[in-house]
Amino acid sequence: MSYSQLKTQYSIEVADAPDIPGEGKPRRNALCPDKLIIHPPNATTLYENFLHGVNKAGNRNFLGHREIRDGVAGPYVWQSYIEVQERVANFGSGLSKLGFKPKEILGIFLISTPEYIMAQLACHQYNFISVPLYDTLGIDSIEYIINQTEMEYCIVTTDKGRILLNMKDKLPTLQTIIVIDKYDQEFTDLANSLNIRVLNFAVIERDGSVHHINAENARPNDVAVICYTSGTTGTPKGVVLTHKNIMANVASIRWLSERGKCYSPSTDDVHISYLPSAHVYELVNTATMIYGGVAIGFYQGNTLKLLDDIAELKPTIFISVPRLLNRVYDKVMAGVKAKGGVAQWMFTAAYNAKKNGLDKGNVDHWMWDRVVFAPIRARLGGRVKAILSGAAPISTEVMDFLRIAFSVDVYEGYGQTENAACLTMSLFGDTSSGHVGPPQVCVEVKLIDVPEMNYTSRDNPYPRGEICVRGHSVFREYYKLPENTAEALDKDGWCHTGDIGYWDDQGRLVIIDRVKNIFKLSQGEYIIPDKIESIYIKHELVHQIFVHGDSLQPSLVAIVVPDEGMLLKWAKQNNLGRKSFQELCGDSKVKGYLLQSLIKYGKINNLKGFEIVKNVHLTYKPFSMTNNLLTPTLKLKRYQAKIKFHNEIIEMYAEIA
Known part of the structure; x- marks a missing residue:
């Protein structure tokens, strides 16, 4: 009996529901099944979470x-947990000396850096509310967030x-910017001319160390962060997340790891932080790493x-995230194809052997891991023991590839800002793909009918519907x-x-659709663009693709960024x-060749006629x-994307007509 035939039940209905x-x-x-986990041992808030990391790691590397x-x-270059603890306390004290009071808002406009984490930890210790500004949200969204939160203070790099x-003329409440790097006299003069006070991060630390002001620590239900959704459409919404919301995620990971069902971050581990700390995904990942006393190294700022x-x-x-992991997959596969001959035959044999092993729950192979896959593992430094997407x-193909090529546990999580990135996650030992696992142990999940899309909880063979979640990680409200x-x-x-x-x-849980991310063509066919893009993106000549259509047109068109190396x-x-x-x-000539290649590729991959792009x-x-x-x-x-490529979309449809 294969592993997949054991039919382990990963979730069950709530008794007496x-x-x-x-x-x-x-x-x-x-x-x-009988309770929802609230917080991990000895940590009910994000500040207590930090203290737990300090107690575990002490003088070991942190940032x-x-x-x-x-x-x-x-x-x-490293700072230890104890060194950072002192700096965090000093910075929080320095902010208090400036007049900052508990539950006031501090903006953070930085990429992922040690200063970002220290500022956030100071907010956790002194019960300030952090409001991240996404590095690439766009001017309009930044203006909206600062004005909606009536932000007075914001931590920045000089360029931000x-x-x-x-x-400034559109930001009436902004009074003070705190700069983490060097700035010149011209910068200071400009700020002075606009009645903006410029302070230095290190100077605030130094001032905070003299006659230190004690913190008023947060409680579990206090707001930790207002995390604005980046969103794919419209104005961003401020998701109000409490300390309890985020700690529920940390608790779920720890609870599962203690039972051998999840990776267990410890003082022996190293995490690379390159995803935006302003995003809830990296925010909760960082909190989980801190609880375990993990060393966190930051990228240079250039992907x-x-x-x-x-x-x-x-x-x-x-x-x-999938887009980066997809590129790893594409580059490896393209490299194998380019080599051809014996090398390609050996890779295929090794890959198929390990693919069969996945059905039995195995990610290791005594020979192929050494002979074929060691160079691929080296691309991620050679020490990775767990990957989370x-x-x-x-x-499914990329998930299988990651397990096969890197010989490690690969987890897929599913969540949103509104549930602190914590809804479901696949578990250790489950090497099948195409799903996002059972609910995290801090929440419960149900499906409700969407009759207009023909999804119901009574569908056979599987109940379908809109995913709803309730539990300790669910947000309090959208701000204002x-x-x-x-x-x-x-x-x-x-x-x-x-x-x-x-x-x-x-x-x-298997994700199959989006309530709003769907449209009709003029003949009435429903289109799910994400599904179509996920197929076309695997074509060797496609680096990125945006599939577009609407109810006034009978067919689909696409904007394609070709893979430069393969196209050359x-x-x-x-x-x-x-x-x-x-x-x-x-x-x-290139356009015509790529279009015909995509049409053929769509047919090979079982896209319906109306799902195949007709122009690019x-x-x-x-x-x-x-x-x-x-x-x-x-x-x-x-x-x-629709706005940016408006003229190109019109031209493509005109060419079809």
């Missing part, structure tokens, strides 16, 4: 960064400070140099938006996610080798956070 028309019964993790000299990054100074940072740091836990769906809060949180405390899922025959290789083979990547993207526009500029086409977790912003 009533039958309610139009919805399924709530389900809980089968390992903890590390690479010093850049003459454009070259040196080795990691200039952005705020240039916006193009991330692999260099990884090689230097050699992390043991790698937390990522979250923030967006990841394909009572109507939006009422739409998302019903009277019984259920948070309506807007995602569609079903329970498989082992009680694991194809061009060389087809007498176009003298052209640059930019020139190739504007070449009609090629662009050499990648979708990124900088051009406001990706969220900080690298999800496509459809609304912004």
